[in-house]
Amino acid sequence: MPSIFIPIQIVLILFLLFAFSRVYLRFREGTVHFGTFLFWSAVWILALVGVLYPNFTTWLANKIGIGRGADAVIYLSLAIIFYLVYRTNVFVENIRQEITELTRKIALDQETRNKKKK
Amino acid sequence: MKTIVIVPAYNEAPVIAIVLEGLKRELLKIGDFEIVVVDDGSTDRTFEIAKISGATTLKHPINRGLGGTLGTGFAYAKREKADLVVTFDGDGQHDPNDIHNLIGPIQRREADVVIGSRTMRGWGQIPLDRRPVVYLSNLVTKMLFGISTTDSQSGFRAFSKQAVKKISIKTQEMEVSSELFAEINRLNLKLVEVPVRVHYTRYSREKGQTNLNAFSVLLRLLLRLGR
Numbered sequence: 001m002p003s004i005f006i007p008i009q010i011v012l013i014l015f016l017l018f019a020f021s022r023v024y025l026r027f028r029e030g031t032v033h034f035g036t037f038l039f040w041s042a043v044w045i046l047a048l049v050g051v052l053y054p055n056f057t058t059w060l061a062n063k064i065g066i067g068r069g070a071d072a073v074i075y076l077s078l079a080i081i082f083y084l085v086y087r088t089n090v091f092v093e094n095i096r097q098e099i100t101e102l103t104r105k106i107a108l109d110q111e112t113r114n115k116k117k118k
Numbered sequence: 119m120k121t122i123v124i125v126p127a128y129n130e131a132p133v134i135a136i137v138l139e140g141l142k143r144e145l146l147k148i149g150d151f152e153i154v155v156v157d158d159g160s161t162d163r164t165f166e167i168a169k170i171s172g173a174t175t176l177k178h179p180i181n182r183g184l185g186g187t188l189g190t191g192f193a194y195a196k197r198e199k200a201d202l203v204v205t206f207d208g209d210g211q212h213d214p215n216d217i218h219n220l221i222g223p224i225q226r227r228e229a230d231v232v233i234g235s236r237t238m239r240g241w242g243q244i245p246l247d248r249r250p251v252v253y254l255s256n257l258v259t260k261m262l263f264g265i266s267t268t269d270s271q272s273g274f275r276a277f278s279k280q281a282v283k284k285i286s287i288k289t290q291e292m293e294v295s296s297e298l299f300a301e302i303n304r305l306n307l308k309l310v311e312v313p314v315r316v317h318y319t320r321y322s323r324e325k326g327q328t329n330l331n332a333f334s335v336l337l338r339l340l341l342r343l344g345r
Contacts, residue, residue: 089341096290100186107156107176107190108197 012051020044121151122200124191127208131162138171144214158187185294189287207273216314220276223310230281230307234274234314251332263303293339
C-alpha cells in the first residue's frame, strides 16, 4: 500500500467505503438478502483492493491477456453493468406481472360481488 | 356450447355500444353466449356504457395493457367453464358476421385455436403503412416459434375449452399476440386460420399497435424469452 495517496485514490476510497456501508446497513435492517450482501461486498472490496494496490489490477490484466489494469477494470465493470441492467429489466417485468395479477384478482372479485348483490 | 366473447376495451366509449350491439345481434343466432367486456382502467365511460349494454363487465382499477386484459378475460372464461372463447377487439375493427366462420372449426373439433386473418384474402384490407408491421410480426413469429401465420397480430381469435384451460398468458401488452403463438407451439395446439374482414376507421387506426411501438413490443418479447 503506498504511503501517500493521489487525490483520485482518496475520492475512490471514500466512495467505496460509503457504498459498502450502504450494503452493510441495508443487510442489517433486512432489506437486502445475504446473497446480495455477499455479491456487493465482493464488488466493493475488490474495487478497494484495486484502488489501494493498482499493481494488482495490472497483474490480473496480464494474467487474462489484457495490457493495462485500467482496461481490465473497465471491461469487467461493463460486463457486470450490462448483466445487472438485464437482471433489473427482468425484475421490473416480474413486478409488472405481479401488479397485473393483483389487478386481475380485484376485477374478478368485484364482478363476483356484483353478481351476488343482484 | 357456452361461448364467451372477451372484448378488451380501453377508452372505447365512442364506439363500445355499437360494437356490443353488433356482437349481440350475431351471437343471438348461436345460442348460449356471454359477452364479457374487460375494461382496462378506462378513464372515460366505457365501463358504464358496457354495463348498460347488458354485457358482463370486469374492470381493471389501473391500466395494464392488452396482454393483462386478455389474461383477465381468460381467467373469467376458465372460472365460468366456457366451452368456446372468442376475443374481439373493442374498437370496432372486426365484423361480427365473421364469428360463425371463426368458431366453425372449433365446433367441428377441427382446431384448438382459430385466428381470424386479415390478410388471408390478400393485403388489400391492410393500410399501406401498417403492412410492414404485420409482415414483420409474421416473420418474427415464424422465426421465434416456428409457426407460419398470415396474421400474427389479429385480435379476432377463437379458442377451444382445452386451449383456454392450458394457455397461460404472462405478457402485459401488445406482445400477447406473439405470446399466444408461443403457447400454441409449446402446447402443440391445432391452429386453423380463417379469413376475416376488417374495418379500419380513423378511430381504430389511432388505437392499436403503431409502427413505432412495434420495436418495444419485440424487445419485451425477446427479454421474456431470454430470462
